[in-house]
Each structure stands twice: as C-alpha cells, then as structure tokens.
Amino acid sequence: MRKYQPLIASIVLVAGLVLAAWEPSLSAESDVDEGRFTPDQIEHGRVLAGIGNCGTCHTASPDKPYAGGVDFPTPFGTLYATNITPHPQQGIGGWSREAFFRAMREGVSADGSHLYPAFPYTHFKNITDDDLDALYAYFMTREAIDYTPPENALRFPFNLRFLQWGWKLMFFDPEPWQPDPEQGQQWNRGAYLAKGLGHCSACHTPRNAMGAEKQDRAYAGALVDNWYAPALDDSQPVPVHWDSDTLYQYLRSGLSDYHGVAVGSMGEVVHRGLKRAPDNDIRALATYMASLSGDTQPVNTQARSAELITAAQQRARGDLSAGEALYIGACAACHYNSPQQPMAARAELSLNSAVTADDPTNLIRVLLEGIGTESGSPILVMPGYSGLSDTDLVELAQFLRRRSGLPEWKNLRQRVAELRELHRQAQAGTAEHTGE
Ligand code: HEC
Ligand code: HEC
Numbered sequence: 001m002r003k004y005q006p007l008i009a010s011i012v013l014v015a016g017l018v019l020a021a022w023e024p025s026l027s028a029e030s031d032v033d034e035g036r037f038t039p040d041q042i043e044h045g046r047v048l049a050g051i052g053n054c055g056t057c058h059t060a061s062p063d064k065p066y067a068g069g070v071d072f073p074t075p076f077g078t079l080y081a082t083n084i085t086p087h088p089q090q091g092i093g094g095w096s097r098e099a100f101f102r103a104m105r106e107g108v109s110a111d112g113s114h115l116y117p118a119f120p121y122t123h124f125k126n127i128t129d130d131d132l133d134a135l136y137a138y139f140m141t142r143e144a145i146d147y148t149p150p151e152n153a154l155r156f157p158f159n160l161r162f163l164q165w166g167w168k169l170m171f172f173d174p175e176p177w178q179p180d181p182e183q184g185q186q187w188n189r190g191a192y193l194a195k196g197l198g199h200c201s202a203c204h205t206p207r208n209a210m211g212a213e214k215q216d217r218a219y220a221g222a223l224v225d226n227w228y229a230p231a232l233d234d235s236q237p238v239p240v241h242w243d244s245d246t247l248y249q250y251l252r253s254g255l256s257d258y259h260g261v262a263v264g265s266m267g268e269v270v271h272r273g274l275k276r277a278p279d280n281d282i283r284a285l286a287t288y289m290a291s292l293s294g295d296t297q298p299v300n301t302q303a304r305s306a307e308l309i310t311a312a313q314q315r316a317r318g319d320l321s322a323g324e325a326l327y328i329g330a331c332a333a334c335h336y337n338s339p340q341q342p343m344a345a346r347a348e349l350s351l352n353s354a355v356t357a358d359d360p361t362n363l364i365r366v367l368l369e370g371i372g373t374e375s376g377s378p379i380l381v382m383p384g385y386s387g388l389s390d391t392d393l394v395e396l397a398q399f400l401r402r403r404s405g406l407p408e409w410k411n412l413r414q415r416v417a418e419l420r421e422l423h424r425q426a427q428a429g430t431a432e433h434t435g436e
C-alpha cells in the first residue's frame with residue numbers, strides 16, 4: 001500500500017476538483033437515421049474498424065460481434081469492454097455523432113462519465129473527421145445486440161470514474177497529431193495510421209505505474225497481456241533490423257523470412273485487423289515503422305542474415321548440452337534453414353525476436369501452447385511442447401540463446417513456472433466451457 005501513498009494524496013486533491021471534471025451528457029439522439037449513411041462510407045468504416053482492432057477488444061464471443069464483455073485485467077482490477085452495437089439501451093444506439101466523436105477523441109462516454117485509457121482514445125484522438133464519420137456509419141448500421149457486459153471489478157478508488165479526469169490532466173494531450181511537412185506523403189500516411197487508429201504504440205511502448213505510455217521510450221518494447229511486443233526503435237532485438245520491405249511482408253502476410261511470424265496479439269493485428277486494409281496503407285505503415293529504427297544506411301538483409309545463420313550453426317555444432325539434444329530431437333526438423341535462404345514457415349530461430357529479445361515470454365508461450373491457425377498464420381501450425389518439464393524448457397531456451405550468441409535469460413525459470421500456471425488455468429477454463 002505504501003507505494004500508493006502519493007497516489008492517494010493526489011486522489012484526495014483531485015476529489016476536491018470533482019466538479020471541474022464534470023462533462024455534460026450528450027446521450028439522446030432519439031432517431032439515428034441509418035439512411036443518411038452511404039454504402040461507401042459504411043464499407044470504409046468496416047476497413048477502419050479492422051485497422052483499429054475494435055473487434056478484438058469489443059467482441060467476447062463471435063456470435064455477438066461488438067457487444068463487449070472482453071475482460072481487461074489491470075493491476076487495479078478488471079475492466080470490461082462495452083457494447084458498441086447500436087442497441088438503444090445496452091449499446092450506443094442512442095448516441096449522436098457528437099457523442100461518438102467526443103468518446104473517441106476525449107474518452108468521455110455519452111452520459112458525461114470519463115472512460116478508462118484501456119480504451120485507446122489517447123490514440124483515436126488523431127483520427128480525422130471523415131474517418132470518424134465512416135466509423136460512426138459502420139457501427140450505427142451493425143446488428144443491435146441486447147447484451148450487457150459484466151460490471152467492472154475495479155478496486156477503490158480506481159472505480160471512481162471522475163478520477164480519470166485527473167489522469168487526463170497528467171497524461172493526456174488532447175491536441176491531435178499534425179503531419180510533418182519535412183516528411184513525404186507515404187511516411188505521413190503511415191504515421192497517421194500508427195499513431196491514430198492502429199494505436200501501434202499502445203502495445204509496443206512501456207507504461208508508467210499509472211498506466212500511461214512513457215513518451216520518452218516510444219516503441220522500446222513492452223509486455224501486454226502476457227505477450228511481449230518487441231522494441232521497434234533503435235533498440236530492436238532482431239539482429240537483422242526491420243526495413244520497409246520486411247515490414248511490408250510481415251504486416252501484409254504475418255510472415256517475414258528474415259524475422260519469423262506474427263503470433264499471439266500481433267497475429268490478431270495482422271490477420272484480423274489489417275486484413276482488409278488496402279495495400280498502400282500497409283506500404284505507408286511499413287515506411288513509417290522502418291523510420292523508427294533510425295537506420296540511415298540500407299542493410300543487405302540477405303547477406304547479413306546468411307552470416308548470422310552460419311555463425312549460429314557453427315556455435316550449435318560445438319554445443320553438447322541437453323538443450324542442444326532437445327533442439328535436434330524436437331525442433332530442428334522444422335526450423336532448419338540454409339543460410340542463403342531462410343523461410344518464414346521454418347522461422348529461423350537465431351533471427352527471431354522470440355529468442356533474441358530480453359524477455360523470454362513469447363518463446364515460452366509458443367512452446368507451451370504451440371501455434372494454431374487462430375494465433376498465427378492461418379495456413380501454418382506448430383505443435384505445443386507442454387509435455388516437456390520446466391527444466392527441459394529452460395535448457396532448450398538457454399541453448400537457443402547461446403546459439404544466437406546471446407547471454408542467458410536471468411528470469412527464465414520463474415517465467416516458465418508463471419506461464420505454465422497461466423497455461424494450466426487457460427486449459428482448465430477451456431475444458432469447463434466445452435464441458436470436457
Ligand atoms: C485495446 C482495446 C480496445 C480497442 C482496440 C477498442 N476499444 Fe473501445 N473500449 C475499450 C474498453 C475497455 C472500453 C470501456 C472503457 C471504460 O469502461 O471506461 C471501451 C469503450 C468504448 C466506447 C465507449 C462506450 C460507452 O458506452 O461509453 C466506444 C464508443 C468505443 N469503445 C468504440 C471503439 C471503436 C470504434 C474502436 C475501434 C476503432 C474501439 N473502441 C477499439 C477497449 C477497446
Ligand atoms: C495488441 C497489442 C499489439 C498491437 C496493437 C500491435 N502490436 Fe505489434 N506486436 C505485438 C506482439 C505481442 C508482438 C510479438 C509477436 C511475435 O513475436 O510473434 C508484435 C510484433 C510486432 C512486430 C515484429 C517485431 C519483431 O521483432 O518480432 C512488428 C513489426 C509489429 N509488431 C508492428 C506493429 C504495428 C505496425 C502495429 C500497429 C499497426 C502493431 N505492431 C500493433 C503486439 C501488438
């Protein structure tokens with residue numbers, strides 16, 4: 001509790017200002033006239049909703065699209081995503097355009113209450129009027145679903161919504177992002193998508209104790225919902241840095257020959273979110289993301305990776321550990337690559353962030369869970385290895401680190417135990433739901 005003392009002090013201060021936090025209610029627009037939306041606008045809204053991942057957060061079960069109920073465990077308790085279908089009571093059916101715009105840009109609900117930043121309005125504030133109109137048209141023309149998500153279970157004082165006003169004062173700059181005239185059109189388009197609708201930094205940037213993104217460490221990598229979103233700035237852990245071509249390949253298909261595959265929450269971003277996005281938007285995103293590394297000299301990706309793969313294979317030859325034996329027995333058949341021609345479908349582990357990042361989470365999860373068509377590429381699967389003991393997993397992981405010429409992971413054993421427990425719980429949960 002001690003570490004929350006300053007927090008409590010600031011809460012008392014903020015409580016005094018509660019009246020200042022008051023926002024008017026904008027709920028009632030009795031009839032939203034669906035006829036005023038054009039089919040083009042609705043279709044555009046569908047693409048944008050994909051890029052914004054609205055479905056990932058607002059759809060708990062596929063038969064109730066956008067009806068909410070997805071849980072967000074936070075250090076302060078659990079929050080549930082709301083119903084954003086046009087249902088007049090449970091959803092946003094009664095919301096005017098103005099109320100929708102205010103929610104997306106200021107994080108204020110139609111009744112005037114403040115929303116939590118688990119809803120990325122801190123990014124959505126950068127969306128243009130035209131794009132917000134298209135999103136509004138799309139959501140107002142979805143099927144209205146009569147479903148009430150569970151009540152939030154946040155601890156006092158975090159359950160007091162007006163305190164979010166104080167959070168906004170400290171951490172939220174309502175000014176929208178402006179294009180950079182020094183940069184080209186494609187870069188600016190990519191920056192607009194990444195900073196706004198795509199909210200890429202929401203996962204890839206570490207957060208402070210109050211849950212706000214650390215502005216000075218944008219894209220330095222972060223753990224979100226037990227997936228590690230690797231750094232994409234100049235500290236990126238992949239030995240062959242991302243350039244606009246490999247980024248394009250990865251964001252379009254979820255596969256990069258020189259890096260590996262998109263799994264877990266990034267699998268959803270690529271295979272569900274960006275699926276409908278037009279090619280020039282993916283190109284634009286790739287151009288902008290490539291600039292984050294600060295690399296100015298083009299790298300000969302193929303030559304560099306051939307060198308690294310050869311070195312990894314040589315190191316493995318001299319390694320006589322139990323981890324190496326496990327690797328040869330369990331992994332090499334699928335993950336062996338010729339240095340000249342690595343293939344994404346055989347993800348080259350010496351180049352892969354699951355092995356080269358400082359955080360072992362993704363490697364352990366992939367080993368415990370395997371990769372199904374839901375989590376990774378829709379056409380590839382990898383078996384799970386939860387049958388291996390914790391000691392075997394540790395040996396194997398440390399061997400993969402050595403093979404890449406990297407120091408051992410320090411927190412590995414503890415992380416394996418934690419993630420195995422989560423895996424066990426998830427399995428028990430699934431068995432319950434399916435009645436097994
Ligand atoms: C990272 C998860 C996440 C994503 C992505 C997301 N939302 Fe949400 N959204 C939430 C959560 C959580 C809440 C509830 C916040 C609260 O209760 O304070 C919410 C609330 C809202 C609200 C306010 C509803 C109300 O009743 O007050 C609207 C409107 C909304 N989201 C629209 C969208 C749209 C449109 C998109 C896609 C462009 C989107 N959201 C993407 C998590 C998300
Ligand atoms: C919901 C969280 C989340 C969001 C939002 C997100 N990412 Fe990711 N991203 C991840 C995770 C987790 C990984 C690791 C996936 C893996 O290793 O397979 C990842 C991996 C990546 C990688 C590969 C990094 C590497 O070295 O392996 C790139 C590139 C990337 N993301 C770009 C983006 C872009 C561009 C956006 C916005 C359009 C974005 N991400 C939005 C979670 C997210």
Ligand code: HEC
Nearest residue numbers: 260261263330331334345347354366371376377380381382
């Ligand atoms: C039957 C073939 C097969 C075997 C055996 C196999 N894998 Fe994989 N592995 C794959 C495929 C296919 C993918 C890509 C899956 C996808 O994207 O859906 C993959 C992906 C991966 C990834 C990439 C995750 C990312 O985020 O980029 C890692 C790490 C990995 N495997 C490690 C291992 C290890 C360690 C072993 C040995 C214990 C192993 N694999 C055994 C087929 C296999």
